[in-house]
Amino acid sequence: MDKCLLLCVLLFSSYSHVSAHYYPSKNTLVSSVTKNAILPIFTFTLNTNEEYFIHIAGPFLVRSCNDGLPRPIIPCGSATCALTRRVSPHQCPPTQNAIINGRCACQATAFEPFQRLCNSNQYTYGDFSMSSLNPRSPSFTFNNVKYLCIPKPFLIDFPPGVLGLAGLAPTALATWNQLTPPRLGLEKKFALCLPSDTNKGAIFFGGGPYKLGNTDARSMLTYTQLIKNPRRLNNYFLRLKGIFVNGEKILLAQNAFGFDGKGDGGVTLSTVTPFTTLRSDIYKVFTEAFSKATSDIPRVNSTTPLEFCFKSTEHFQVPQIDMKFADGKIWKVIAANSMKKISDDVACLAFLNGGDAAAQAVVIGMHQMENTLLEFDVGRSAFGFSCSLGLVNASCGDFQTKP
CATH class of the missing domain: 2.40.70.10 (Acid Proteases)
Structure with a gap:
């Protein structure tokens, strides 16, 4: 198991024995x-x-x-x-x-x-x-x-x-x-x-606390910096440094994720964008790397709007995708969030081509955020993210939402 995912599991396990009465009102x-x-x-x-x-x-x-x-x-x-x-x-x-x-x-x-x-x-x-x-x-x-x-x-x-x-x-x-x-x-x-x-x-x-069973899920959060774009005050931006497919960094221009003089570019998050969207120059390199890493998996016809679709079998495995931030923190996107199940035997890569003129370099979409605890600590300009809750046999539905 990857050491970051192992850490998530260990943190969950170490807190799971704590009684819910331990937390103050x-x-x-x-x-x-x-x-x-x-x-x-x-x-x-x-x-x-x-x-x-x-x-x-x-x-x-x-x-x-x-x-x-x-x-x-x-x-x-x-x-x-x-x-x-x-x-x-x-x-x-x-x-x-x-x-x-x-x-x-x-x-x-x-x-x-x-x-x-x-x-x-x-x-x-x-x-x-x-x-x-x-x-x-x-x-x-x-x-x-x-x-x-x-x-x-x-x-x-x-x-x-x-x-x-x-x-x-x-x-x-x-x-x-x-x-x-x-x-x-x-x-x-x-x-x-x-x-x-x-x-x-x-x-x-x-x-x-964010009570997940008897666990305070704050213990599972990894934090990275939230940055501001003075020309896009309504968006949360992250300082992304690189994208990895199967542990290998895809090769992009040095400032591929940066802002230009008009405030365009950057890496933001969206709860109205279904799938993570990449500007064309990033999407092209990313999908080439993903295609190479999945060359042994049979391809099937695309399903609009998703372009890369595969024959999904019982032991279907795709490479892990990692988003590494400037401070070294890594958001690991496992198969449940990187692939969209279309039918019993078809799954598609859940990333879209945003075009050459995309307003942002990367927009992290809803599918990649699902079943993951995300904290926007605006007061401290920090963004916290957990591993996929499926890795610890939990889901978003397990959070306590009543006193």
């Missing part, structure tokens, strides 16, 4: 996460029964508001309104404010990533609640949470029950930041475990 906010069967999205619950889809590059909390009721006004000249302008989606035109009942009311803009729609409307505030792991306070209500009130056509293709979008970007107005007030002893971080199937996953706001 915490105010950590928590919700189950559901993989949607209609759109490639993951959702969690606010206000007891409202589902919001997880968008880690979304700067705001966005809610469908088509009831025609008046809502509180945030003044155009306020500091809050100024913050919305700093993180307006770069895909959209500048936002124009509106006059409501004789007052200048702040408007903000959201970008809907599936239909690629821009929509501006009133930026307002209200009360939101979320469940907690504290048995004495199993739910917290937060007053004056700012959100973008969007009419229903913006969300027309969303599945029934999905009311809006929970933006989790590294911004002041993001959902995680508004729901982690210091008065509750919460840290400026959130953690995700996206389920790989119909089982539930979990999302945590404010820090751990």
Whole structure:
């Protein structure tokens, strides 16, 4: 067994005997996460029964508001309104404010990533609640949470029950930041475990423990640095140094993962991109290496949008893919996350060609993140990732999401 994977298993084993009563009471906010069967999205619950889809590059909390009721006004000249302008989606035109009942009311803009729609409307505030792991306070209500009130056509293709979008970007107005007030002893971080199937996953706001059975899964996390791109404030970026296939580093230009003068490039993560997407120059070298390492496995016809597909047998084995960061930390992508099972006897490499003009060098997609605990410690600019939970006979559905 690879020494990094062995370490993950040993850490899990060493903590697994600890009683759940060992952990002190915490105010950590928590919700189950559901993989949607209609759109490639993951959702969690606010206000007891409202589902919001997880968008880690979304700067705001966005809610469908088509009831025609008046809502509180945030003044155009306020500091809050100024913050919305700093993180307006770069895909959209500048936002124009509106006059409501004789007052200048702040408007903000959201970008809907599936239909690629821009929509501006009133930026307002209200009360939101979320469940907690504290048995004495199993739910917290937060007053004056700012959100973008969007009419229903913006969300027309969303599945029934999905009311809006929970933006989790590294911004002041993001959902995680508004729901982690210091008065509750919460840290400026959130953690995700996206389920790989119909089982539930979990999302945590404010820090751990992240109880996986009797284990605090924080012990399984490896941390690397989160970096900023001043031209892409809504994205989390990682300092990737190299990609390895079967232990061999693929040969790329020295600055293949860096930013250019316009802020394009870099390596980011996405919860609206189904599969990891590589700019063409990286994709070409990567797939050549993967093809060479799998030359003994019969190929079959491609399945849109996946290009490299193989005949999957009972003892089907593919090379491991490693993403090595500048600080030497390695994110190991095992077969469950590198391959997409299409049928009983066909599996495809779950990486896409983003084209020559891709905005980012690498976008790490949802399939590669599934069944893995990921922590975004925004306060410390750190990104934590576990090994695949399948390696320790666990899944995202095993996390405790109730007091």
